[in-house]
Amino acid sequence: MAMISKTVLGIAAGVCGTIFLGYCIYFDHKRHKDPDFKKKLRERRRAKKESVTSGRRAAANFPDMKDHEAVQRFFLQEVQLGEELLAAGDLENGVDHLANAVAVCGQPNELLQVLQQTLQPQVFHLLVQRLPAIAPRVLRQERQMQEEDVE
Structure with missing residues (x-):
């Protein structure tokens, strides 16, 4: 060789x-x-x-924040969906729905305290991490609704 x-x-x-x-x-x-x-x-x-x-349901259509009944229906729906998904083992989507509920809640601090006591620590931590991304979506949706009202 x-x-x-x-x-x-x-x-x-x-x-x-x-x-x-x-x-x-x-x-x-x-x-x-x-x-x-x-x-x-x-x-x-x-x-x-x-x-x-379309793949992420969490990009939900938030209700008009001035319509109290619509906000309340949306809140209850998101909490229920979040709980169902968490029970089924779908943590990502369940946390997304709970974050939507916290975003429209009138008293988010109290809701977060209740969720901290009821959720597993890692799930609650995921929820807290997800919250900053939800607020801009709520504001964006509100702006779009206001622009539609102007037109």
Whole structure:
């Protein structure tokens, strides 16, 4: 068996790497030249965005905060769904629903104290982590409702 020197091995690896890189650049260029590339890319991004928003129920339509009855119905519905999902073992979605309920609750501190006593510590910790992401959604929904009222 002949010993192959390190330099020959290095040169061979460099040549292979260069060939592979050229191959990648060629096909990327060919893909971008395709007339339907941008159309397909937009469709793929739109489908991905729709799947993300429809895949998560927690991106709920929050009620009009001025309508007390709608807020109360939404609150009770979210608490019930959250409890059911937690009982079924779906922690992520259950915590999302409970976070929605806390976001619309008139007395969130008292509700959080009750939830801290009733939920497992790791589930409560997940809930507390999720709360900062819920508040902007409530505010965004309120702004959208106000803009619709103006139009």
